[in-house]
Amino acid sequence: MNPLALVYRGPASLPGCPEAVAELLESSSHGFEVQFTGPDEEVPLCKSSLSAATLYAQPGGGRLSYAYRKLRRHHNDIRSFVWSGGRYLGFCLGAYLAGATPGFGLLPGDTDRYIDTEDSAFDHADDTVVAIRWRGRRRKLYFQDGPVFLLDSPDVANVLATYSNGMAAALVAPFGTGHVGVVGPHPEATRDWYTDSGLRRPILRTGRNLGLDLVDAVMGR
Template identity: 60%
Template sequence: MRAGADLALVYRGPASTPGCPEAVADALRRGRRGLEVRFVGPREELPVEPSVLATARLYAQPGGGELRRAHRKVKRSADAVREFVRSGGGYLGFCLGGYLAGETPGFGLLPGDTDRFISSPGARPDHDGDSLVTVTWAGRRRQVFFQDGPWFDLDPARGPAEVLATYDNGLPAAVVAPFGRGAVGVVGPHPEATPDWYTDSGLPVPADVRVDAAADLTQDLVDRVLQAARP
């Protein structure tokens, strides 16, 4: 077993938006696995480099701004992240972190690529402002906070993937896929969002979003990634 099996590393830095890393970290800490969480990044005590990643079980890339600008900030870490996952680690990507799991540009961790959901046929919402999006996750319809997130364009010829959730137009909204001995879990919306995200944007708070409870969709994503990875 990999050292630090209960440690999750969350990126915080210029390729993320303030509040997004903290929300991911809180959701991971509140989960039933009791993960220890530490931040990594160019301005953090811990950098994103092989020796640091090797101490953890999970690496999480949270939401942020524009994809190409963010990729320029993290591309030096791409080889380290890929090797971490290939050798048995888990990658979690939320919104921008989901985009970065693709390859145009990104880490190239998925059997396929990503694209903007709001530009897809029949997308609702179809604008890039803060909004609610409806997904069907494990057979249950849920409303989730959304900020111009991706859908996942999977290519079965490039490898297997499990679709955990779909948008209302049928496109994949959350996916888990193997990468080497590790696993990648990505989601287009923000299941880690707490009630203040909604109220600050003037949006209604869905009944199943509670600040005092673990983010159950995030926990499902974490569980499936850890089950799929073979450290």
């Protein structure tokens, strides 16, 4: 039986974000059966549904404080799922939610807004394209006010990507017997995300490959 990946879709996400994450997971080599979970989905977000899953993905969305209010009753279930060997995958807002202020407290540290960090490439929250280094190679990805990751120690996570100021843009870290994979930019972004924002799009295949690299890393490959 194929491993089950649950992708959150509901008020703590924005239209198009869950679907892009689902497409990314479906294109991976792990053979996921992908289902949406949330308050209006056939699969509820609860301890029982998480226990049947291998991976839970939290896509992008709007404001962190609003999203956490919608999800905080699932705080313990999500933490228990990962602690017991599950995989958590967070994109932008989903990466913020892996932090602690507020969030599920899955990271060995916390998150902050990239645009508020010293020597960030820009200081606005508008949709844009950000330059990062992913495994040492310069890449460009869709970006909308995503996080940086503030680690308690440099040895507690596998940093896959950094922003131009050297701060972590994507990483994988252990939590209990499970793993957490988070990314500030959007490697899952589809063509319409760029065109709707009036942005010149990089090669989409490159972004997709980086997203698949993150999936592989959180799955232990």
